[in-house]
Amino acid sequence: MNQNSLVVLNRILSLKENSPFLLILDSLAQSAHYLIRELASKNNEITYLSFETVNRPSYASKWLECHGKSVEEIVKETKSDAKQQLVVVDSLNYFSSQQLTQLVSGIIAHPGTTFAGVYHTNGSYNHTDIHSRPFSYYPSELTILCYIASTILEVEPILKDSRDEEVLDSYIQKLQIPIGFDLHSPRFAVALHYRRKSGRTLTYHYLIDATTHVYEVQEQKPAVSQEDEGLLKDLTTFNLATNVKQKAAREQVELPFLQAQEALGSAGGAIVYEFEKDDDYDEEDPYEDPF
Structure with missing residues (x-):
């Protein structure tokens, strides 16, 4: 399983998977800079669309300063005669909802072109105005991007536990950089969401270690659901907790609706009831239904 997931990541970064639009989500805690470098290291023909990058990256075959340009001009200038091309934009936050759909559809319409766009998830990065949307209930830019993206890559710093994540989030919400966290490191975590053709x-x-180009699968700890017996303690004068024997007996009880599912919907609803020895059934009562 781990080997297969690594193959999927390598194929996506090498543009060998059928995924024309790669959405990269970053934040103040971890920039997408190193992930873009990983993409660039596996591809030759790269067109870089700049909104925030001052200096032209060494891996960029073509550099385009996008400030002051319309979507039509940007789409036109990304057209290339190369057999395979990667178009990278350093920030999608400068486009409105309508412009985003026009930009993405226009770029990926070029033959052999894959579009990788970075979106900053922190609210302060959003340079578009909510009043620019055609309707007040129109979906946000991030919602639209996540809907149309064939692959979503979320970059995050590597944290020790959930408590560090809570502390980091509290600082980021205040636009503060905490001390003691390894932020914007070349070694970072990535959550990959890849939509196949089947849906x-x-x-x-x-x-991912961008320095050594080594990828590892991060094991996710399964959520363990356990009853907290301590919450029931001392609530009443009698015991509400269950012992091991009672739990085992409860798990062995066959619920009535499970029998109805065995028919797989071939029959209508029915009342499932089994008589017990202590049941009081009056045969003379016309309104008492034994079934």
């Missing part, structure tokens, strides 16, 4: 979504978690 099924595959979700994997990785640890």
Whole structure:
């Protein structure tokens, strides 16, 4: 399973999977810079659309400063005669909802072109106005991007436990950078959501080292659901907790609706009842139904 998930990641980064639009979500805690470099290391023809990047990256075959340009101009200038091309934009936050659909559909319409766009998930990064949407109930830019993206890559810093995540979130909400966290590191975590042609979504978690180009599968701890008997203690004068024998007996009880499911809907609803020895059934009562 781990080997298969690594193959999926490598094929997506190498543009060998049929995934024309890669949406990369980053934040103040972890930039998409190193993930973009990983994409660039596996591809040759790269067109870089700049809104926030000052200096042209060394891997960019073509550099386009996008400030002041319309969507039509950007789409036109991304057209290439190369057999395979990767178009990267460093921020999709500068486009409105309507412009985003026009931009994505226009770029991926070019033959052999894959579009990788970065979206900053922190609210302060959003440079579009909610009043620019045609309707007040129109979906947000992030909602539209997640809907049309064939692959979503969420980059996050590597944290020790959930408590660190809560502390980090509290700082990020205040636009503060906490001390003691390894933020914007070349070694980071990635959550991959890949939509196959069948509509099924595959979700994997990785640890990526952009320095050594080594990928690891991050094991997710399954959520353990256990009853907290301590919550029932001292609530009343009698015991509400269950012992091991009582739990085993409860799990062996066959619920009535399970019998109805065995027919797989071939029959209508019915009352399932089994008489017990202590049942008081009056045969002379016309309104008493034994079934």
